[in-house]
Amino acid sequence: MEQSELTGGYIFDIQGFSVHDGPGCRTLIFFKGCPLRCLWCSNPEGIRPYPEPLYKESKCLFDLYCLQACHHQAISVHVGQDNPRIDFEREKCRKCNTYDCVKACLTGALGQGGYFISLTDLYARIERDRLYWGQQGGITLTGGEPFAQPEFAANLLKRCYNALIHTAVETCGEVPWENIEPSLKWLDWIFFDLKHMDEAAHKHLTSSSGHRILENARRLADSFEGRMVFRFPLVPGLNDSDENIRATAGFILSTGRTELNILPVHHLGREKYLLSGQSYKLPGLEMTARDQLITIQNRFTELGVKCYLGSETPF
Numbered sequence: 372m373e374q375s376e377l378t379g380g381y382i383f384d385i386q387g388f389s390v391h392d393g394p395g396c397r398t399l400i401f402f403k404g405c406p407l408r409c410l411w412c413s414n415p416e417g418i419r420p421y422p423e424p425l426y427k428e429s430k431c432l433f434d435l436y437c438l439q440a441c442h443h444q445a446i447s448v449h450v451g452q453d454n455p456r457i458d459f460e461r462e463k464c465r466k467c468n469t470y471d472c473v474k475a476c477l478t479g480a481l482g483q484g485g486y487f488i489s490l491t492d493l494y495a496r497i498e499r500d501r502l503y504w505g506q507q508g509g510i511t512l513t514g515g516e517p518f519a520q521p522e523f524a525a526n527l528l529k530r531c532y533n534a535l536i537h538t539a540v541e542t543c544g545e546v547p548w549e550n551i552e553p554s555l556k557w558l559d560w561i562f563f564d565l566k567h568m569d570e571a572a573h574k575h576l577t578s579s580s581g582h583r584i585l586e587n588a589r590r591l592a593d594s595f596e597g598r599m600v601f602r603f604p605l606v607p608g609l610n611d612s613d614e615n616i617r618a619t620a621g622f623i624l625s626t627g628r629t630e631l632n633i634l635p636v637h638h639l640g641r642e643k644y645l646l647s648g649q650s651y652k653l654p655g656l657e658m659t660a661r662d663q664l665i666t667i668q669n670r671f672t673e674l675g676v677k678c679y680l681g682s683e684t685p686f
C-alpha cells in the first residue's frame with residue numbers, strides 16, 4: 372500500500388450533485404478547520420479543526436447520559452434563568468477519539484460535527500459519485516479551508532487528477548504558500564475568495580488583515596496554469612461600497628486574471644451556530660435585493676471584470 376493510501380484528514384460533509392462549484396455535476400468535500408472568522412460564515416461547524424459535538428437543545432431530555440459517558444470532563448450543565456442546557460468545552464474534544472457523548476445520547480440531541488476519513492474511503496465515495504456525473508463533473512474541495520490540511524488535500528487531488536477526474540478547490544487564501552504549492556499540479560480550477568481590499572475592514576470582517584491572502588492570490592495568478600475564478604461574498608453595508616468594488620476590480624485585473632463570481636451572503640447557516648455553541652454575528656443583516664445585485668454586477672463589468680452572479684454561473 373502506498374504511503375498516501377494510509378493518510379486521510381478531517382472533513383465535516385460530502386455533498387453530491389452540486390452544479391455551482393465547477394463544471395458539470397460535482398461532489399463537494401468540506402474540509403474541517405478554517406483560519407478565518409468571517410462574520411457571515413455559513414458553515415460554522417467547519418471552523419474548528421477537529422470533530423466536535425453538535426447540540427440541539429430542543430431535543431435534549433437532560434438525562435445526562437452524555438455527561439456520564441464523556442471521559443474528558445468536557446460537559447457541564449448550565450442552569451440559568453431559562454431552561455437548563457448542556458454546555459461543552461469543545462477545546463477538550465480535540466483530544467477525543469471516541470465521541471462517546473454522541474453514542475450515549477438516545478434522543479438525537481447530539482450529533483458529531485466532523486470526522487476523520489481515510490483517503491481510501493474518501494476516494495471510494497468519489498468513485499461511486501462519478502457514476503452520476505455525466506460527461507463533465509469532478510470534485511471540489513471546500514470547507515473550512517482545504518489548504519489548512521495540505522498533505523491531505525494534495526494527496527486527494529493527486530489521486531483524482533491521475534484518475535482523470537476534474538479537480539477544483541475553493542480557498543480563502545489565508546495559509547502559508549507552502550500549504551498551497553504542492554497541490555497546484557493536481558488542480559484544474561481554483562476559486563479564490565476576496566472579501567475586502569482595505570486591511571482594517573478585512574480584519575473587522577474576517578479577523579485577518581488579508582495581507583497574506585492578496586500575496587497568495589498574486590502568486591497563484593502568476594504560477595497556476597489552470598482556471599482561476601475569484602469569489603466575492605457580497606455583504607450588504609460591509610463590502611459593497613463603490614470604493615471597495617473599484618479596488619477589488621483593480622486588484623483582480625492587476626493579477627492578469629479577469630473572472631469574478633459574486634456570492635450574495637444569506638442566513639442559511641444561522642441555525643448551525645447554536646448547534647456548535649457559537650453566536651451568529653449578523654442577525655439583522657438584510658439580503659441584497661436582486662436589482663442591486665445586478666447593478667453591482669454591471670459595475671464590475673464596466674470596470675473590465677467578467678462577473679458572474681450567484682448560482683447563475685456558466686459552470
Ligand code: SF4
Pocket residue numbers: 423424440441442443444445446459463464465467468469470471472473
Ligand atoms: S466529543 Fe468526546 S470529549 Fe467532547 S464531549 Fe463528547 S465524549 Fe466528551
Ligand code: SF4
Pocket residue numbers: 430431432433434435436437438457475476477478479480481
Ligand atoms: S444524552 Fe442527549 S438528551 Fe441526554 S442530556 Fe445529553 S444531549 Fe441531552
